[in-house]
Structures are given as structure tokens and as C-alpha cells.
Amino acid sequence: MTDIAPSFDEALRTVHLEALHLDRRRWQDWLALYTEDCVYWVPAWRNETALVEDPQAEISFIYAGSRRVLEERVNRLTGGKSLTTLPAPRTVHCVTGGLELPASAPGRRCIATAWTNHVYDPRLRTHKVLFGHYEHELVSTPSGGPCIASKKVILANDHVESVLDIYSV
Amino acid sequence: MTTSNPSSTSTASEEPAGAGRGDRAAAVDPARLLDDRIAEGVFAVHREAFTSEAVHALEVERIFERTWVYVGHESQVAKPNDYITTTVGRQPVLVTRDAKGQLHGLLNSCRHRGMVVCPLRAGNQKFHTCRYHGWVYDSAGANRQVSAQDVGRYPQAFNAQQLGLVPVARFDAYRGFLFASLHADVPPLDEHLGDSRPFLDLIADQATEQGLEFVPGAVTYTFDANWKMQIENALDMYHFAYVHVSYLDLVRSRAQSPAALPPPDGEQGSFSFGRGHALMWRSHSRVTSELLARRSATFAGRMSEAALKWSSFGRNLTIFPNMQIVDNVSSMMLRVIRPLSARKTEMQTWCIAPKGEPAAERAARIREYEDFFNPSGLATPDDNVIYEQCQTGMAAAAAGWTAGYLRGIDRRGLPDTSPHAQELGLSGSQWIAGPRTLGDESCFHDAYREWARLLRQAPAAVPAAEGLR
Numbered sequence: 001m002t003d004i005a006p007s008f009d010e011a012l013r014t015v016h017l018e019a020l021h022l023d024r025r026r027w028q029d030w031l032a033l034y035t036e037d038c039v040y041w042v043p044a045w046r047n048e049t050a051l052v053e054d055p056q057a058e059i060s061f062i063y064a065g066s067r068r069v070l071e072e073r074v075n076r077l078t079g080g081k082s083l084t085t086l087p088a089p090r091t092v093h094c095v096t097g098g099l100e101l102p103a104s105a106p107g108r109r110c111i112a113t114a115w116t117n118h119v120y121d122p123r124l125r126t127h128k129v130l131f132g133h134y135e136h137e138l139v140s141t142p143s144g145g146p147c148i149a150s151k152k153v154i155l156a157n158d159h160v161e162s163v164l165d166i167y168s169v
Numbered sequence: 170m171t172t173s174n175p176s177s178t179s180t181a182s183e184e185p186a187g188a189g190r191g192d193r194a195a196a197v198d199p200a201r202l203l204d205d206r207i208a209e210g211v212f213a214v215h216r217e218a219f220t221s222e223a224v225h226a227l228e229v230e231r232i233f234e235r236t237w238v239y240v241g242h243e244s245q246v247a248k249p250n251d252y253i254t255t256t257v258g259r260q261p262v263l264v265t266r267d268a269k270g271q272l273h274g275l276l277n278s279c280r281h282r283g284m285v286v287c288p289l290r291a292g293n294q295k296f297h298t299c300r301y302h303g304w305v306y307d308s309a310g311a312n313r314q315v316s317a318q319d320v321g322r323y324p325q326a327f328n329a330q331q332l333g334l335v336p337v338a339r340f341d342a343y344r345g346f347l348f349a350s351l352h353a354d355v356p357p358l359d360e361h362l363g364d365s366r367p368f369l370d371l372i373a374d375q376a377t378e379q380g381l382e383f384v385p386g387a388v389t390y391t392f393d394a395n396w397k398m399q400i401e402n403a404l405d406m407y408h409f410a411y412v413h414v415s416y417l418d419l420v421r422s423r424a425q426s427p428a429a430l431p432p433p434d435g436e437q438g439s440f441s442f443g444r445g446h447a448l449m450w451r452s453h454s455r456v457t458s459e460l461l462a463r464r465s466a467t468f469a470g471r472m473s474e475a476a477l478k479w480s481s482f483g484r485n486l487t488i489f490p491n492m493q494i495v496d497n498v499s500s501m502m503l504r505v506i507r508p509l510s511a512r513k514t515e516m517q518t519w520c521i522a523p524k525g526e527p528a529a530e531r532a533a534r535i536r537e538y539e540d541f542f543n544p545s546g547l548a549t550p551d552d553n554v555i556y557e558q559c560q561t562g563m564a565a566a567a568a569g570w571t572a573g574y575l576r577g578i579d580r581r582g583l584p585d586t587s588p589h590a591q592e593l594g595l596s597g598s599q600w601i602a603g604p605r606t607l608g609d610e611s612c613f614h615d616a617y618r619e620w621a622r623l624l625r626q627a628p629a630a631v632p633a634a635e636g637l638r
Contacts (some may be wrong), residue, residue: 042545044386047290052386056532059386059520061545063536072419076547081415081556124393124557149197160390162553 003107006146009139011109012098014146018136019093019115022167027074030166031067035139040064042169045158061155061164073166084163088115091167092118101135108137108149119168130168132156197223199624203617204570210555210578214617215572219395220562224624225511231621232490234258234354237361238366239492239505240274243345244382244524245291250308256507262337263287264347267309269296274340274349277311280332290387297334310334342375345381346492352629364598365446368486371479372494372501372521374471379524383503384535388518390544394556395563397510399516400616402552403493403504404449404486406437407576407608412555416541416548420455438587438602439577439612440595445489445619447612451605454483454498463530464498469522475592489616494521500538512560518542577601577611 006014014033021030028147034040042061043051052058066068095115103110116131133154138146153169199231202224218224237259241264245253251267254277261277263286279286279299286297286306296313297306305314315321315329323619339350341358346369348358355361362369375381392399402408410417436452454461461481468480486494495502501521508514520538541548580601587600601609 046385059384076415084550160544162392163550
């Protein structure tokens with residue numbers, strides 16, 4: 001990590017790259033986009049209009065306080081022991097509308113985007129669409145491109161159909 | 170996108186064409202779908218019980234709209250004028266605490282044109298105004314205004330006071346758990362819950378002086394399978410080592426000490442309480458000895474020795490037909506089951522916690538809950554996929570009856586009375602206990618006996634229009 005935030009273009013490119021990694025199931029590349037102490041958060045909704053605000057006191061769909069927790073999910077998805085990925089659904093993420101928001105700390109670039117994800121399940125031959133907003137905070141790394149220090153996924157349709165995982169949102 | 174509006178899923182169009190009440194009853198013979206000859210070592214449920222839309226229609230009418238069903242928890246309506254909305258069978262229900270503190274279960278439908286009076290999931294309102302023509306009800310459901318009544322040329326006998334929101338036929342609470350029945354002909358709630366009550370006590374007694382709470386954050390999900398798969402699976406320890414192998418791998422890799430893993434000499438067993446309720450337990454939980462000691466110290470003042478011991482066991486409780494509580498000690502989960510069709514079920518899950526527990530314990534509880542019980546977690550999604558694959562497989566009617574209800578039937582060598590039942594003060598419950606690989610299936614039986622008993626009831630009469638003559 002360096003003190004200089006990545007440029008807007010670099011940061012937005014990383015947001016798009018993350019979606020592509022998920023669609024192509026390049027899990028290790030996806031993990032490598034995250035910092036070790038990253039926060040990955042899909043909050044639940046308190047009610048019809050408000051999201052939960054405190055992941056330590058309220059329920060989230062997914063909350064990971066480090067890359068290690070994301071690695072656990074990747075190991076589960078790729079280990080061949082979870083039925084949810086036998087076979088894995090095919091996904092197509094569409095990410096659009098990159099807009100800069102104030103970052104939570106110096107050295108970070110905050111990017112807000114809107115996303116839809118088409119999920120095709122070859123097992124049931126069903127198609128569903130999930131959609132919402134992302135808020136990414138990215139930092140520069142000395143070794144290469146920007147890394148994701150935090151990702152908040154706002155899931156608009158929270159009536160979950162059977163399974164929701166890192167590739168669903 | 171399949172429908173995100175659950176209320177639109179269960180429609181008359183899903184019933185077989187031309188199937189009136191009588192036709193449907195004739196088409197579905199529960200006796201043909203359940204083979205209960207336990208004395209001969211036979212217990213089987215026909216595959217059609219899971220796949221038939223006619224069976225589903227009958228289940229909604231004669232189970233979910235005829236017996237006690239769970240509708241909410243007192244903590245969700247803690248203050249005067251608090252309310253939550255829910256569904257009993259197909260019917261929208263409002264659970265509200267009136268201005269004086271009294272709880273009510275009401276049909277959430279305006280007496281004027283039937284509109285849902287309260288469209289939100291929860292809130293606090295002294296008055297509920299129908300958005301259609303402005304009729305007003307108070308938080309007890311009493312009609313407080315028929316707008317422009319004086320100039321409306323109503324018939325002389327019209328009496329607005331008789332047009333309050335209609336109460337459900339029966340509404341009662343046990344230790345904060347709220348139940349409603351749309352049919353008056355049910356036993357008192359205490360009698361209905363019977364020997365399952367000590368296990369609801371084990372949840373309720375974990376409350377601090379401030380009580381229990383449902384941790385904020387709503388989780389609702391569906392799976393494309395029959396609701397009875399959920400009833401069975403929560404009582405089924407046999408599946409655990411297979412379906413949840415990826416979760417168990419994770420628990421092992423996270424475990425910092427062997428104490429966090431179940432002991433190989435652990436015990437497992439079940440109780441069947443009658444009226445469809447049952448409990449599956451194991452004499453261990455996946456928690457550290459430190460957390461166990463801390464919980465026990467907290468509960469010591471309000472639990473008996475026996476209760477204290479049982480509070481450290483993992484327990485999965487099913488209150489037939491729609492409520493399950495899983496207490497893994499590390500976290501507590503309450504789920505509500507709602508069949509939308511023979512092959513689609515909606516689930517709502519809640520994390521139950523003692524109010525005001527230390528922040529670090531609360532955070533750990535939440536992570537445990539999310540990991541296991543969320544449809545976005547690391548265990549429940551595997552269950553949901555299993556249900557869906559079972560639903561697909563259940564279509565193989567040509568393969569005949571399944572053999573999924575036989576473990577636990579052979580009682581040779583078991584004592585007549587259960588030492589566990591005695592210390593819990595259970596009187597008439599069926600029980601079985603054994604090694605942690607027992608994987609009892611006999612605890613599913615009561616649910617099907619109650620299911621068949623309710624399905625065999627005569628159709629309910631449609632009530633007359635009171636107060637509208």
C-alpha cells in the first residue's frame with residue numbers, strides 16, 4: 001500500500017476487472033485483487049428502505065473482515081464438496097456508471113457503480129438477475145495495480161433464490 | 170427473474186382445473202400417501218406428498234389455515250402501537266400491540282374493499298388508515314372512522330363499530346412466541362405445544378433482564394422444493410457429514426483447539442412431542458469451552474441444573490407446521506416456513522440474541538449465524554440445493570416409496586423410560602438416543618401423523634358475513 005491513491009481510471013478498471021474474474025471463475029486472480037485486511041460486505045436490509053449499518057451488531061448476507069475469509073469461500077467453491085457449485089452457475093456481470101465518491105481515508109479512491117448480474121443455473125435451467133450498487137475503495141500497491149481495500153455490495157432484490165455467494169453479486 | 174412477490178405465487182391457477190373442495194378432497198387421500206404401520210416396522214411417505222399441487226392446496230387449507238401457526242415474537246412488537254405483518258397460509262395477518270399494551274392478531278384486510286391496511290413489514294402506528302378510501306382503524310383493530318359516513322346514505326342498520334379489522338380465530342403467546350389459528354376449533358396453545366414447551370423455555374430463559382431480541386437484518390429466501398423437505402432436514406443429523414462436508418472442513422481449519430470440535434463419544438437423540446412437534450439434540454456443540462463456561466455462568470441464575478446442561482447441547486426444535494429453532498449454542502436461529510406451491514417454499518430466518526449481551530459476543534454470534542444459516546452462508550445453501558435435487562428426484566414416481574423414515578424404529582435394547590425425559594420433566598414424549606452417528610429418522614414420524622390427521626379433516630365452513638346484514 002502507498003500513500004497515493006490510484007487514479008480514477010486505474011481504480012475503475014480494477015472494478016471491471018474484478019467482475020470479469022468472477023465471470024471467468026479466475027478465483028485466485030479475484031482474491032489477488034484484495035488487500036489482506038480488506039472488508040467485503042453485503043449488508044442485509046433492516047426493512048423496505050434502510051440497509052443495516054453496523055455489521056458487528058446487525059445481520060449481513062456476507063461479511064468478511066479479511067482476505068482470509070474470502071479465501072475460505074473460494075476454497076469451498078473450488079473444493080468439489082459444496083453442491084452449490086456442482087455445477088457452478090454461469091454468470092455475466094454488467095458494471096456501469098463509475099462515479100467518484102469521497103473516500104473514507106487518505107490514499108484511497110472510492111468508486112460507486114451500478115451492477116446487474118445474470119445468473120444461469122445449468123442444473124435447474126433457470127435464469128435469475130441480481131442487481132444493485134457497488135462501493136469500492138481502492139489503494140495503490142507498490143508491486144502493481146490497485147487493490148480493493150473495501151467493497152460494499154448493495155443488493156436491491158434481497159429475496160434470495162436458494163443460494164447467494166461471491167459470484168452472485 | 171422469477172417472481173419476487175410471494176403473494177402472487179400461490180394462486181388458484183395452480184390448483185387442478187375444476188377441482189372444487191369436494192373434488193380435491195376426493196383426489197387426495199392422505200391414507201394413501203402415508204403408510205404408518207410402525208408396529209410392523211413400516212413407515213413411509215408417498216412421493217406424491219411432495220410433488221402434488223392438489224396436496225399443496227389441501228395443506229394450505231387444512232393445515233396452515235386450520236391449526237396453530239407461529240406468527241412472530243413479542244420482542245418484535247415490544248412498545249405500544251408496534252406492529253408486524255405476516256401471513257397465515259395465504260392470508261395476510263397484522264400482529265399489533267395496542268395503545269394499552271394488549272397484543273392482537275388481526276386479518277390485514279380492510280373491511281370495506283379488502284385492501285391490505287398495513288402494507289409494510291413492521292412499524293409503529295397508533296392508527297392505520299386504509300389508503301383506498303380512508304377508513305381508519307386503531308392499533309387494536311377497532312374501526313375509528315368510515316370516511317364521510319354521515320353523507321354516504323348507508324343502510325340504516327349500518328354500524329361502523331362492527332367493522333373493525335377481523336381478529337384471527339385464536340391468538341395466544343407462549344413465553345413470547347406468538348401463535349395464531351384461523352380456525353377456532355384448536356386446543357389451547359399450551360396443550361398444543363405440550364412437551365415441546367421446556368425446549369421453548371430453554372430459548373426464552375437465555376434472555377437478559379431486557380429480554381430477547383431479533384437482531385436487525387431481514388433474511389428471506391426461497392427454494393424450489395416442497396416445504397416438508399425443510400421439516401425433515403432440520404431434524405436430520407444423518408445428512409450432516411455428507412451435505413455439510415465443506416462447512417465441516419472449514420470448522421476444522423478454523424479450530425484453534427480440539428475442544429471446538431465435537432467429541433467422538435458424543436451422544437445424539439430425539440424427542441417427538443405429538444401434534445407434529447419434535448426435537449433433535451446432540452450432547453455437544455461447536456463452541457469453545459470458554460464460551461460454554463461464559464454462557465453457563467450467565468444462565469445459572471435462571472435455569473435449573475438440568476436446563477443448564479441442556480442449554481449446552483445443540484438442539485433443533487420443530488413446532489409443526491411452520492417454525493423451527495436451531496440453538497447451536499454459538500448462535501440461535503428461528504426460521505418460519507411458508508409453502509408457496511408443492512415445489513416452492515419461502516423461508517424467513519432470524520438471529521435471536523439476548524438483549525444487551527457484550528458487543529464482542531454479539532459480533533461472534535452474528536458471524537456464526539451468517540456462516541451457517543444464511544442462504545449466502547456456508548451451509549444452508551447446500552441444504553437448499555439438496556432440497557431442489559430431492560424435488561427433482563421425487564418425480565420418479567415409478568421408483569415407488571422412499572426408505573427415508575426407518576432409522577430409529579428398532580427399539581430393542583433401549584430402556585422403557587428415557588433418563589433425559591425424566592430430568593426435563595417430559596411426560597408422554599417418544600424418544601430415542603444413541604451414538605452421534607445415530608441419524609434418527611423416527612423423529613419425522615409425528616409431523617406426518619399430524620399432517621395426515623389435519624388433511625383428513627372435513628373442509629371448513631365459510632363463515633357468514635357478520636355485521637353486514
